[in-house]
Amino acid sequence: MAEERIATVRPVSEEEATGKVAEIFADIKRTxxxxxxxxxxxxxxxxxxxxxxxxxxxKSLMHPEAGGRKPHLDAATREMIALAVSASxxxxxxxxxxxxxxxxxxxxxxxxxxxxxxxGLFNMTNALADGYQIEPDVLPPLD
Numbered sequence: 001m002a003e004e005r006i007a008t009v010r011p012v013s014e015e016e017a018t019g020k021v022a023e024i025f026a027d028i029k030r031t032x033x034x035x036x037x038x039x040x041x042x043x044x045x046x047x048x049x050x051x052x053x054x055x056x057x058x059k060s061l062m063h064p065e066a067g068g069r070k071p072h073l074d075a076a077t078r079e080m081i082a083l084a085v086s087a088s089x090x091x092x093x094x095x096x097x098x099x100x101x102x103x104x105x106x107x108x109x110x111x112x113x114x115x116x117x118x119x120g121l122f123n124m125t126n127a128l129a130d131g132y133q134i135e136p137d138v139l140p141p142l143d
Contacts, residue, residue, distance in 0.1 A: 011042035084119035
């Protein structure tokens with residue numbers, strides 16, 4: 001029986017991970033407080049340099065507390081932004097991942113619907129403003 005394909009490359013299993021990949025896998029589990037390495041990280045591990053770069057950036061922005069940095073946005077807001085962008089980009093993997101993270105934080109189905117409704121609204125209004133080539137007339141202050 002054929003092994004189930006989850007990507008265009010064979011993911012690195014936790015058991016076969018060594019060196020830097022094993023260290024990153026352990027950091028992912030510790031930082032995200034989970035007991036497995038999600039598929040995206042196992043796939044990215046086929047290129048350890050890419051795995052390290054993406055994880056370092058994601059950890060810095062999505063889990064800044066783990067690096068000792070005080071974020072300006074709370075964890076739920078960061079996840080809501082990630083969910084909205086993921087839905088806009090059509091990434092089913094990321095939509096599920098960020099929805100699960102938000103549910104783990106106690107965000108209701110109704111709140112998720114509100115996040116997605118706002119993302120959908122601004123996908124529409126952005127497309128309209130871009131299509132009509134409307135010149136901006138409300139500008140932010142220059143501090």
